[in-house]
Amino acid sequence: MWKLTLPCSRLPLATNSTSCIRAASVRCFSYDSKVRKSANFYYANGVLNATKFGATFNKSGFQFSPNYKLRTGIRNSSSVNPNVATGEFSPSVSSTADSVKRRIEKADLSLCHPVPLESTSDARIPFQVKPKNPSKKETRSVVQQYLQGEKLTLKQIYDPYWALTKPHLSFLIMLSSTCSYVLAPGPTNVAAFLCLTVGTLMASGAANAINMGREPSFDKQMVRTASRPVVRGQITPNEAYQFAAITGTIGCAILYTGVNPTVAALGLLNIVLYSWVYTSLKRRSILNTWVGAVVGAIPPLMGWAACSSLADPGAWLLAALLYAWQFPHFNSLSHNIKTEYRNAGYVMTAFVNPKLNARVALRYSLLMFPICIGMSYFGVCDKYFVLDSSLLNGFLSYRSFMFWWQQHTNYSKATLANGGPTEEAIKKASIYARKTFWGSIWQLPVVLVLMMLHKSGQWDRFFHRDELADESDEIL
Known part of the structure; x- marks a missing residue:
């Protein structure tokens, strides 16, 4: 008989030479x-x-x-x-x-x-992925095919480059920037608003293109990213860099001339942070998630700086909201695909420290309460916003709490001493992670819309509050 010492988690005891560890970890x-x-x-x-x-x-x-x-x-x-x-x-x-x-x-x-642990835990990507023949890699890019005389439609050339910008992510970044512009107390301008929208989209697309150009060998190992155009060979890494250089230069130029130098500098900073610092850290340290959250917090500052001063507390509260939101969103997503991240060579908290992963998601969900209260306290939104936002923040915090509590139980000392969590417990954690992910998907856009609806003075003209104030001054 063999004596076993089991310093790792989730390991059933094996007491002879023909018994091993039924765990992928x-x-x-x-x-x-x-x-x-x-x-x-x-x-x-x-x-x-x-x-x-x-x-x-x-x-x-x-x-x-x-x-x-x-x-x-x-x-x-x-x-x-x-x-x-x-x-x-x-x-x-x-x-x-x-x-x-x-x-x-x-x-x-x-x-x-x-x-694999995920095979018994009902763990999967919490949204549908439709692979586009990921195993079939093109030998020539669409540009090379076109230059060599092949007849390609505009859609065949356009689609890979559109996918290169990660349009859904770029749209979310643009939305956070334009919402911040609307919430800022400074005077608005249609031309500046349009330049902010286009410039932010182009800067974000450039950062995403560089990210894809740097990681095809890693992206091809994950179901979620195996269909990206660089992985499939529709665009070469050098072509992705050239596209990013053109798009990023034009985008920052639009921000510089159409908005102001501060916004252009923030846009350029975000390209560097995302495409270089964040992308490099993904394979070195779990700190990549915190750096990625900073990348998501900069667009609200861009929108605010487009018409108001960054010295206003509202600008930093908006940035803090976007920063905090990314932890329950990404940590819950990464939980269900942690094996793919690990196999692809990325270092993520979800598999390095599962308890910390869930705890951080809960911590930043709770942080959204004081952030939204601060929006009313500093006069960015009216007092009713506290009530509306608290309902949404409470919804997300509850789901984050259930995710954290299940992981806390699964990795407690008592559970590990008894041989690790059961398959049912692991499955529950995956279910709670998916619910937290979808809760974050709904929470952020609704909170941003509520901010614009509750903007201070937004409804004064409908209730003639300015006239009542003038009459009161005349009486006094």
């Missing part, structure tokens, strides 16, 4: 014998392999390593000859890693094949 273990001979094993591609023979350790037991930290490969070393059936190791001069591997392959591995 762990596939590697090591064994130390009483005779101070050891061997490490890892499970990959349906085969139990052995490596690191002949090392010595001070204590016995198994040690497990997460998948994303494993290094595969077989290395021949000194002589150790394990008995797979008993787990005992006896020295032998003629034994090698190859002979050990052959003995291991005779064992019953029916229980050793790792089962």
